[in-house]
Structures are given as structure tokens and as C-alpha cells.
Amino acid sequence: MRLKLISTKKEAGDATSFVFEPGTPIEWRAGEYLHYTLPHDAPDDRGTERWFTISSAPFEKHIMLTTRFSGDKASSFKKHLFAIKPGDVIEADGLEGDFIIDTPDRDYVFIAGGIGITPYRSILLDLDSQGKEIKGRLLYGNKDGNLVFKEELEEIAAKHPDFKIEYFIGGQKIDGEAVRVAAEELNSPIYYVSGPEPMVEAFEKTFLELGIPQEDTRRDYFPGYVWP
Ligand SMILES: Cc1cc2nc3c(=O)[nH]c(=O)nc-3n(C[C@H](O)[C@H](O)[C@H](O)COP(=O)(O)OP(=O)(O)OC[C@H]3O[C@@H](n4cnc5c(N)ncnc54)[C@H](O)[C@@H]3O)c2cc1C
Incomplete structure (x- = not known):
């Protein structure tokens, strides 16, 4: 699935949210996550793939991921992610997760x-x-x-x-x-x-x-x- 970056939002501390428009409509359950692939030059030993929870709620329609950036110590993946600009497209797939509300009406x-x-x-x-x-x-x-x-x-x-x-x-x-x-x-x-x-x-x-x-x-x- 292609995700087009719409905007970024600086959150508290060293966190940022990335808001994407999915190329094809996607339905998900609150609490699920996606697998992201970000090919880039000279990846470090942690490679070019990561998993991120969808921090937006399904009714918001856009896909949001929220993560931290640790400056010079950041992985090559994070350095690349934090360099993408609105309009850029990245790849995600593998919608999954069991960290969901599967028992409605419980405390x-x-x-x-x-x-x-x-x-x-x-x-x-x-x-x-x-x-x-x-x-x-x-x-x-x-x-x-x-x-x-x-x-x-x-x-x-x-x-x-x-x-x-x-x-x-x-x-x-x-x-x-x-x-x-x-x-x-x-x-x-x-x-x-x-x-x-x-x-x-x-x-x-x-x-x-x-x-x-x-x-x-x-x-x-x-x-x-x-x-x-
Ligand atoms: C199902 C699932 C959902 C997830 N959802 C989220 C999510 O919503 N948000 C999120 O942020 N992560 C999420 N993660 C984790 C995410 O995939 C990454 O593993 C995580 O963000 C760390 O990223 P990174 O490996 O690029 O390291 P970085 O974020 O770049 O670094 C992580 C830490 O390691 C330290 N570090 C890095 N390099 C060095 C070094 N050389 N020496 C010393 N310290 C170093 C950094 O200072 C930092 O504290 C999820 C993972 C899974 C499996």
C-alpha cells in the first residue's frame, strides 16, 4: 500500500506524528499496526523495515504513525523517515494486531x-x-x-x-x-x-x-x- 505524507506534527519531547493519505482506502481496528519498508542508502544493521502502531483512530481516515527521534544516535531508518517531505510516498503493508478492544463493554x-x-x-x-x-x-x-x-x-x-x-x-x-x-x-x-x-x-x-x-x-x- 502506498502512503502519501500529508503533514507532520511535532508532539511532546522528541516525538513526531506523520500523517499519511492511503493510496487505496484502508479499514483498520483501533490498536492495529502496519509494517513499513523504507529503502535508503547505507542502512545500518537494523535495516530498512519497522513496525508502527496506527496512532490515528479509524474514523479519522488518515494513517498516522508517531515515533521518537534520538538525533545523532537515531537509526538510519529513523533518519530517513524524519527526512521525508509532504507529497513523498512510502510503502506499508501487513495490517495486523491483537492489541484491540475485542471485549466490548468491559472495564x-x-x-x-x-x-x-x-x-x-x-x-x-x-x-x-x-x-x-x-x-x-x-x-x-x-x-x-x-x-x-x-x-x-x-x-x-x-x-x-x-x-x-x-x-x-x-x-x-x-x-x-x-x-x-x-x-x-x-x-x-x-x-x-x-x-x-x-x-x-x-x-x-x-x-x-x-x-x-x-x-x-x-x-x-x-x-x-x-x-x-
Ligand atoms: C507491533 C509494533 C508496534 C510498534 N509501534 C511503535 C510506535 O507506535 N511508535 C514507535 O516509536 N515505535 C513503535 N514500535 C517500535 C519500532 O518498530 C522501532 O523498533 C522503534 O521505534 C525503535 O526504532 P529504531 O530501531 O529505528 O531506533 P531509534 O528510535 O533510532 O533508537 C532507539 C533507541 O536506541 C538508542 N540508540 C540508537 N542507536 C544507538 C547506539 N548506537 N548506541 C546507543 N543507543 C542507541 C536511541 O538513543 C534510542 O533510545 C513498534 C514495534 C512493533 C513490533
């Missing part, structure tokens, strides 16, 4: 580590656009106060009295106790965790310790990021 505990916030923008905007009452908690951890999508997420929380956001900045850790407390006022929630691979793996253990059945968890692993 939710959403856990995000850093840029792992991307699927929640799509999921929460989608639920809100369907007129559903969102019952849940978002536990949003980040290395600093540059919280990507903070305003949009807070706009949703303001409309849904049973949906609350708690931030964990810098040294503050989302631990088992924080997860237990978040679930306390909820009715048998589904637990979602998205972020750097080692963080999500650590939460698999936390969920086990809390006695949360695996079928009540959903996990989205982002490789390539350091944690903590």
Missing part, C-alpha cells in the same frame, strides 16, 4: 510506557467516537514530563467521568501495587500494557503475581527502545 486498565501510548490514542478516540462510556484507568509512565498526546487524552477523560489518567514521571514506577489500586474501583477489568519490550515482559510477571488470568491481558511489545 479497562491501560498501561503505557513512553511511546507505548500510541495505540491508546487510537483506542480511546475510537471508543469515544462510538459514544461509548469509557470505564477504566490509564497508567501512563514516561521518562520526563513530555507526555505525548496529553491534551487529547485529558479531553477524553474530561468527557468520561469513569475514565481517569494517572501519570508516573521519571523515577515514579508503575508497580504491581499501582496496578492493583487502579483496578480496585473497576469491575473485572481487562489489562492492556504497551511499551518497550523489556517493560511489557516485566508486566507479564506482575500480572502473574497479581493473579490476573492471561486471557484478561493484552500486550504490545515495542522492540528497539531502552527501558527503564
Whole structure:
């Protein structure tokens, strides 16, 4: 599928959103991701392919990817991605993902580590656009106060009295106790965790310790990021 870059939007900190128009109409479920191929000169050993969650909600129609850029330390892929201009076309395929709302009308505990916030923008905007009452908690951890999508997420929380956001900045850790407390006022929630691979793996253990059945968890692993 060809994706034409329409615009870029600087998000908090070192994150940017890239907004694309699909060459052919595409339907997706909030929380799914795409596989991107960006051929470029002298690729580093991480190569020319990456996966990115679609951070836009289906009703927005455009495909948005949101990612970080670490300057000189960035991969050759990211350097190339951040150099594309409106009107340029890139290739994506392989729409997939099970980090979706497949149990409507349940309560939710959403856990995000850093840029792992991307699927929640799509999921929460989608639920809100369907007129559903969102019952849940978002536990949003980040290395600093540059919280990507903070305003949009807070706009949703303001409309849904049973949906609350708690931030964990810098040294503050989302631990088992924080997860237990978040679930306390909820009715048998589904637990979602998205972020750097080692963080999500650590939460698999936390969920086990809390006695949360695996079928009540959903996990989205982002490789390539350091944690903590
Ligand atoms: C299903 C799925 C969905 C995903 N969704 C997203 C998403 O929505 N947004 C997103 O950002 N990522 C997402 N990812 C991860 C994404 O595919 C990349 O792996 C990730 O963005 C890292 O990109 P990169 O490898 O180009 O590294 P970079 O982003 O360029 O670097 C990553 C980190 O490595 C450090 N680093 C790089 N090179 C060096 C070096 N030589 N020495 C020391 N440190 C270094 C950088 O400082 C940075 O902290 C997803 C992955 C999967 C599998």
C-alpha cells in the first residue's frame, strides 16, 4: 500500500506524528499496526523495515504513525523517515494486531510506557467516537514530563467521568501495587500494557503475581527502545 505524507506534527519531547493519505482506502481496528519498508542508502544493521502502531483512530481516515527521534544516535531508518517531505510516498503493508478492544463493554486498565501510548490514542478516540462510556484507568509512565498526546487524552477523560489518567514521571514506577489500586474501583477489568519490550515482559510477571488470568491481558511489545 502506498502512503502519501500529508503533514507532520511535532508532539511532546522528541516525538513526531506523520500523517499519511492511503493510496487505496484502508479499514483498520483501533490498536492495529502496519509494517513499513523504507529503502535508503547505507542502512545500518537494523535495516530498512519497522513496525508502527496506527496512532490515528479509524474514523479519522488518515494513517498516522508517531515515533521518537534520538538525533545523532537515531537509526538510519529513523533518519530517513524524519527526512521525508509532504507529497513523498512510502510503502506499508501487513495490517495486523491483537492489541484491540475485542471485549466490548468491559472495564479497562491501560498501561503505557513512553511511546507505548500510541495505540491508546487510537483506542480511546475510537471508543469515544462510538459514544461509548469509557470505564477504566490509564497508567501512563514516561521518562520526563513530555507526555505525548496529553491534551487529547485529558479531553477524553474530561468527557468520561469513569475514565481517569494517572501519570508516573521519571523515577515514579508503575508497580504491581499501582496496578492493583487502579483496578480496585473497576469491575473485572481487562489489562492492556504497551511499551518497550523489556517493560511489557516485566508486566507479564506482575500480572502473574497479581493473579490476573492471561486471557484478561493484552500486550504490545515495542522492540528497539531502552527501558527503564
Ligand atoms: C507491533 C509494533 C508496534 C510498534 N509501534 C511503535 C510506535 O507506535 N511508535 C514507535 O516509536 N515505535 C513503535 N514500535 C517500535 C519500532 O518498530 C522501532 O523498533 C522503534 O521505534 C525503535 O526504532 P529504531 O530501531 O529505528 O531506533 P531509534 O528510535 O533510532 O533508537 C532507539 C533507541 O536506541 C538508542 N540508540 C540508537 N542507536 C544507538 C547506539 N548506537 N548506541 C546507543 N543507543 C542507541 C536511541 O538513543 C534510542 O533510545 C513498534 C514495534 C512493533 C513490533
